[in-house]
Amino acid sequence: MATMDPDTVNSSAVFRLGVLGAMATDLFANRIEAHELKPKHVGLMVVLAAGRVSSQLELAGVMGVAPSLVVALADHLEKLEAIQRVRDPADRRRQVLTLTDHGRALLATCGELAHAADAEFAADLTPAESAVLTGMLDRLAARQGLPPAATDHS
Amino acid sequence: MATMDPDTVNSSAVFRLGVLGAMATDLFANRIEAHELKPKHVGLMVVLAAGRVSSQLELAGVMGVAPSLVVALADHLEKLEAIQRVRDPADRRRQVLTLTDHGRALLATCGELAHAADAEFAADLTPAESAVLTGMLDRLAARQGLPPAATDHS
DNA sequence: TCAGAATCATTCGGACTCTGAATGATTTGA
DNA sequence: TCAAATCATTCAGAGTCCGAATGATTCTGA
Incomplete structure (x- = not known):
């Protein structure tokens, strides 16, 4: 490449995805605040709703957070009666988390709140753009189990 | 509405942007770590490079953070000799921040690191999808009043 | 069968980031 | 000239998250 753009950073997808993502999360956090939820609580419920995973360690893996954080998140969701925590009879070390009816509600x-926020934040997203976002999220989620590039200081 | 998608949250752009943005920021943070920089340091430099703003209070406004955080970020960048901090002679309350040559470098x-990260982050995307993503980020950024991305003709 | 290694959940301490309330310096306005 | 406003700074503390113990349970091989 010849003379580089003075602000290459700002033209990178990773950087701008980060900035926009932070704004989106803040917005979402404000919308769900009244329900005593934070984005990560919702994230946990989303993973549970997907139905592929139920133990806390697996949750931590999919969500990319420490197991100890899942404990705290699950504690809170249980207090809200949004999830049930039951020892797996087949392996009593495991806690099996399930969404309650109230949790699903x-x-x-x-x-609904998220989609309302979309109207404000990403009103004119075309179906193609939505599809790209979905595709990226799916593929990145599918990369779980790779060397944790995010927090590897070993 | 009839029966709603079992996971409406996960189909909202705000939520997905938040998740992807967090992953993108983690990735970027790892890449710049060796230069003793965090994403917010880079963010500050990006705003400075845009050239519309130079005082710390203005920086805080554009970045959407507390003025006291700008102090800490600027302290560090100054220590790295990436920026210069000079009292505005016309108003000696103000600190005028400017990128040094080293800062620009x-x-x-x-x-470069961000674009390299892009390659990994969007590895599975087709060029068409990449273009859609870029266009979408452009429009979203404009909508949020962020500094416009320079067109990259590398 | 049984002791030791592995696995899962939990607790706890602490690192890190960020904010908001003082404080000090300077400028502005009446 | 003096009071109010403005900018930068410091500081204490809230909030979030991780990693290292700990305890409980399961698995393994001899």
Whole structure:
């Protein structure tokens, strides 16, 4: 490349995705605040709703957070009666988390709030753009189990 | 509405942008770590490079953070000799921040790292999808009043 | 069968980031 | 000239998250 643009950073997808993502999360956090939820609580419920995973360690893996954080998030969701925590009879070390009816209702409410926020934040997203976002999220989620590039100081 | 998608949240742009943005920021943070920079340091430099703003209070406004945080970020960048801090002679309450040559070089390096990260982050995307993503980020950024991305003709 | 290694959840301490309330310096306005 | 406003700075503390113990349970091989 010849003379480089003075602000190459700002033209990178990673950087701008980060900035926009932070704004989006702040917006979403404000919308769900009244329900005593934070974005990560919703994230946990979303993973649960997907139905592929139920133990806390697996949750931590999919969400990319420490197991100890899942404990705190699950504690809170249990207090809200949004999830049930039951020891797996087949392996009593595991806690099996399941969404309660109330949890599903809460999640649906968050869905409505999120889409309302979309109207403000990403009003004119074309279906193609939505598809790209979805595709990226799916593929990145599919990369779980790779060397944790995010927090590897070993 | 009839039966709603079981996971409406996950189909909202705000939520997905938040998740992807967090991953993108983590990735970027890892890449610039060796230069003793965090994403917010780069963010400050990006705003400075845009050239519309120079005092710390203005910086705080554009970045959407507390003025006291700008102090800390600027302290560090000054220690790295990436910026200069000079009292505005016309108003000695103000600190005028300017990128040094080294700061510009650092920023350029971060740009390369960011674009390299793009390659990994969007590895599975087709060029068409990439273009859609870029266009979408442009429009979203404009909508949020962020500094416009310079067109990259590398 | 049984002791030791591995696995899962939990607790706890602490690192890190960020904010908001003082404080000090300077400028502005009446 | 003096009071109010403005900018930068410091500081204490809230909030979030991780990693290292700990305890409980399961798995393994001899």
